[in-house]
Amino acid sequence: xxxxxxxxxxxxxxxxxxxxxxxxxxxxxxxxxxxxxxxxxxxxxxxxxxxxxxxxxxxxxxxxxxxxxxxxxxxxxxxxxxxxxxxxxxxxxxxxxxxxxxxxxxxxxxxxxxxxxxxxxxxxxxxxxxxxxxxxxxxxxxxxxxxxxxxxxxxxxxxxxxxxxxxxxxxxxxxxxxxxxxxxxxxxxxxxxxxxxxxxxxxxxxxxxxxxxxxxxx
Numbered sequence: 001x002x003x004x005x006x007x008x009x010x011x012x013x014x015x016x017x018x019x020x021x022x023x024x025x026x027x028x029x030x031x032x033x034x035x036x037x038x039x040x041x042x043x044x045x046x047x048x049x050x051x052x053x054x055x056x057x058x059x060x061x062x063x064x065x066x067x068x069x070x071x072x073x074x075x076x077x078x079x080x081x082x083x084x085x086x087x088x089x090x091x092x093x094x095x096x097x098x099x100x101x102x103x104x105x106x107x108x109x110x111x112x113x114x115x116x117x118x119x120x121x122x123x124x125x126x127x128x129x130x131x132x133x134x135x136x137x138x139x140x141x142x143x144x145x146x147x148x149x150x151x152x153x154x155x156x157x158x159x160x161x162x163x164x165x166x167x168x169x170x171x172x173x174x175x176x177x178x179x180x181x182x183x184x185x186x187x188x189x190x191x192x193x194x195x196x197x198x199x200x201x202x203x204x205x206x207x208x209x210x211x212x213x214x215x216x217x218x
Contacts, residue, residue: 014128017097021104021131029111031215032104034130036154037138039120042164042196044073046138046207047115049196051082053208059215060112064103066095066119073117083107094124097131113215122147126154134214140164141174148182156186162207167195 025032037043051061062083065074069088077084085103087095095118118125137158139147142165148155194203
């Protein structure tokens with residue numbers, strides 16, 4: 001029983017920090033986007049493409065990177081001229097609201113969009129509120145079309161599903177109708193199909209439209 005109590009206490013404290021984050025973000029006119037997904041789902045590529053599109057629209061963006069170890073992705077964003085902060089969990093499978101609060105303080109952001117690229121995992125991150133205004137999942141086509149059936153909590157909580165690597169649909173036999181049917185049993189979240197390759201990008205403008213709409217609605 002004590003382990004259950006401890007988990008309740010952890011989540012209770014997390015909710016308190018999430019409420020603080022939400023109030024702070026609203027006061028700063030900042031939209032926080034929690035980007036979740038499996039390792040290798042294309043989260044970093046997606047976030048970079050969204051940052052570039054937001055920049056083209058005159059909207060500032062920054063990134064909080066969550067990984068077990070390394071600063072590889074953060075270094076990449078900084079080279080592109082974006083404010084970025086690394087959070088290394090050293091084994092933890094998600095980031096929590098308190099860690100995000102500390103990271104956001106260091107970004108010193110006033111107006112714009114902050115992406116939180118969560119640790120690559122389809123289980124833990126779903127249940128921890130960060131105080132974000134938008135929760136999305138980067139679901140890559142090569143992962144398969146059965147993920148909404150297998151990872152119910154994640155697909156129940158998200159506000160939008162961004163399908164990545166859609167240029168590989170035919171190669172891997174991805175069934176969009178089957179995927180969407182599984183999602184619709186859990187959520188009305190929109191599905192936006194994207195692809196980012198060396199030849200160009202598709203779907204990024206539509207995904208950015210969603211983010212911009214949420215940002216302007218703060």
